[in-house]
Amino acid sequence: MRALLGIVRRDLLLAIRQGSDSVxxxxxxxxxxxxxxxxxxxxxxxxxxIAAGIVWVTALLAAMLSLDRLFQADxxxxxxxxxxxAPTPLGLTVLxxxxxxxxxxxxxxxxxxxxxxxxxxxxxxxxxxxxxxxALGTPSLSLIGAIGAALTLGARRGGVLIxxxxxxxxxxxxxFGVGAVDAAxxxxxxRPHLMILGALLLxxxxxxxxxxxxxxxxxxx
Amino acid sequence: xxxxxxxxxxxxxxxxxxxxxxxxxxLLLAIGVPWALLVAPPDYQQxxxxxxxxxxVPAAWMAMFVYTTVAAASxxxxxxxxxxxxxxxxxxxxxxxxxxxxxxxxxxxxxxxxWGAWWVWDARLTSVLVxxxxxxxxxxxxNAFEDAGRxxxxxxxxxxVGFVNVPIIKWSVDWWNTLHxxxxxxxxxxxxxxxxxxxxxxxxxxxxxAFFVTLLLMRVRSEFLGRKLRAxxxxxxxxxxxxxxxxxxxx
Numbered sequence: 001m002r003a004l005l006g007i008v009r010r011d012l013l014l015a016i017r018q019g020s021d022s023v024x025x026x027x028x029x030x031x032x033x034x035x036x037x038x039x040x041x042x043x044x045x046x047x048x049x050i051a052a053g054i055v056w057v058t059a060l061l062a063a064m065l066s067l068d069r070l071f072q073a074d075x076x077x078x079x080x081x082x083x084x085x086a087p088t089p090l091g092l093t094v095l096x097x098x099x100x101x102x103x104x105x106x107x108x109x110x111x112x113x114x115x116x117x118x119x120x121x122x123x124x125x126x127x128x129x130x131x132x133x134x135a136l137g138t139p140s141l142s143l144i145g146a147i148g149a150a151l152t153l154g155a156r157r158g159g160v161l162i163x164x165x166x167x168x169x170x171x172x173x174x175x176f177g178v179g180a181v182d183a184a185x186x187x188x189x190x191r192p193h194l195m196i197l198g199a200l201l202l203x204x205x206x207x208x209x210x211x212x213x214x215x216x217x218x219x220x221x
Numbered sequence: 222x223x224x225x226x227x228x229x230x231x232x233x234x235x236x237x238x239x240x241x242x243x244x245x246x247x248l249l250l251a252i253g254v255p256w257a258l259l260v261a262p263p264d265y266q267q268x269x270x271x272x273x274x275x276x277x278v279p280a281a282w283m284a285m286f287v288y289t290t291v292a293a294a295s296x297x298x299x300x301x302x303x304x305x306x307x308x309x310x311x312x313x314x315x316x317x318x319x320x321x322x323x324x325x326x327x328x329x330x331x332x333x334x335x336w337g338a339w340w341v342w343d344a345r346l347t348s349v350l351v352x353x354x355x356x357x358x359x360x361x362x363x364n365a366f367e368d369a370g371r372x373x374x375x376x377x378x379x380x381x382v383g384f385v386n387v388p389i390i391k392w393s394v395d396w397w398n399t400l401h402x403x404x405x406x407x408x409x410x411x412x413x414x415x416x417x418x419x420x421x422x423x424x425x426x427x428x429x430x431a432f433f434v435t436l437l438l439m440r441v442r443s444e445f446l447g448r449k450l451r452a453x454x455x456x457x458x459x460x461x462x463x464x465x466x467x468x469x470x471x472x
Binding site for chain 2: 154155156157158165167168171207211214218219221
């Protein structure tokens with residue numbers, strides 16, 4: 001447990017000292033979302049209808065863009081090998097790194113999402129649910145993304161490849177994340193959507209570290 | 222099963238099976254295609270366009286069956302380190318991707334007259350589209366590394382992760398009540414489709430399966446031979462380097 005907290009602390013410290021990465025991801029999130037009013041026109045009704053989708057899709061893309069720093073730096077400087085040799089099971093190490101990744105990218109995205117949603121004319125009833133759904137959904141994004149990041153370590157054109165691998169697996173989170181907000185806006189109960197998001201989180205908590213650890217072992221062989 | 226994990230034994234067996242599976246493919250297609258396209262009755266609602274089913278449904282079965290094969294081969298490659306598992310996964314994946322494309326294209330052609338749209342964002346269609354993306358990701362990942370072995374291992378992990386999609390495809394029509402019709406062949410309580418249509422459909426399904434087996438055996442063999450060739454060239458190059466006189470000019 002202490003080793004895990006140590007990894008989380010180390011990754012957080014690295015992220016804070018390097019600083020610019022998290023801010024750049026957040027900036028991407030905001031800029032990409034502001035493209036939509038230009039693309040579909042600034043009509044308030046249209047924007048309100050698609051606000052949840054815009055916020056979720058851009059959050060998905062932002063989370064995906066940040067994945068390369070999950071293992072890449074550690075892979076290049078060799079500390080990943082040291083982590084793999086440590087007595088802590090590699091799956092738990094992945095979990096700790098995923099947690100650190102979520103704290104540095106998922107949390108800022110969650111914090112920024114209601115602001116973007118207001119700018120896109122989302123009704124107030126949807127805002128709380130958007131945050132709740134993002135809080136349940138973004139950890140899954142970090143965990144599923146960890147699989148993709150581990151699989152593409154050392155690959156040619158890793159950046160393009162990772163989108164091909166990860167985005168299809170992100171689709172369920174997107175569907176139910178948007179579904180929860182839409183349900184609240186149309187007066188239905190968002191509970192089933194949130195519960196499925198929770199189930200997806202539990203599933204990725206259980207399976208993603210195992211799969212990512214297997215992929216990391218292949219990368220380090 | 223481990224007995225047949227030896228590539229050369231598998232290839233010998235494959236060479237023995239190949240003419241039979243190829244013959245079976247031709248025979249079943251020769252029976253199934255005329256039966257499905259000429260003999261089987263038109264549907265009372267859909268008319269003649271129901272005949273698209275005899276290609277669409279077997280192609281969709283194969284899309285899922287091939288992915289299951291890829292996942293099973295990948296699992297055996299990861300667990301027992303069978304080199305044959307990697308070979309089979311690499312050989313089967315593009316075939317499965319083409320079956321998926323065939324499913325989507327025939328479905329689209331069928332959807333236009335029946336639903337009035339080439340494409341709808343229905344749960345079944347979307348999950349099959351995701352299956353195609355998984356196939357493409359699998360193929361791209363397997364070829365993305367300098368070291369072919371590393372690519373295959375990574376692709377194997379992806380194949381296992383992506384397997385979650387297969388049950389979603391199967392039951393998507395039951396979980397979400399959308400446009401694509403629910404299961405009518407493999408379901409509890411027996412098939413709800415009339416035998417006059419069921420039999421040609423099953424023959425076409427078997428024909429597609431035999432076609433896949435034939436193609437897989439051929440592709441595994443060529444993959445294996447290609448690998449041998451590469452290894453031979455490498456040793457030849459290494460020997461050439463060693464034989465070159467010490468002071469020779471390297472231009």
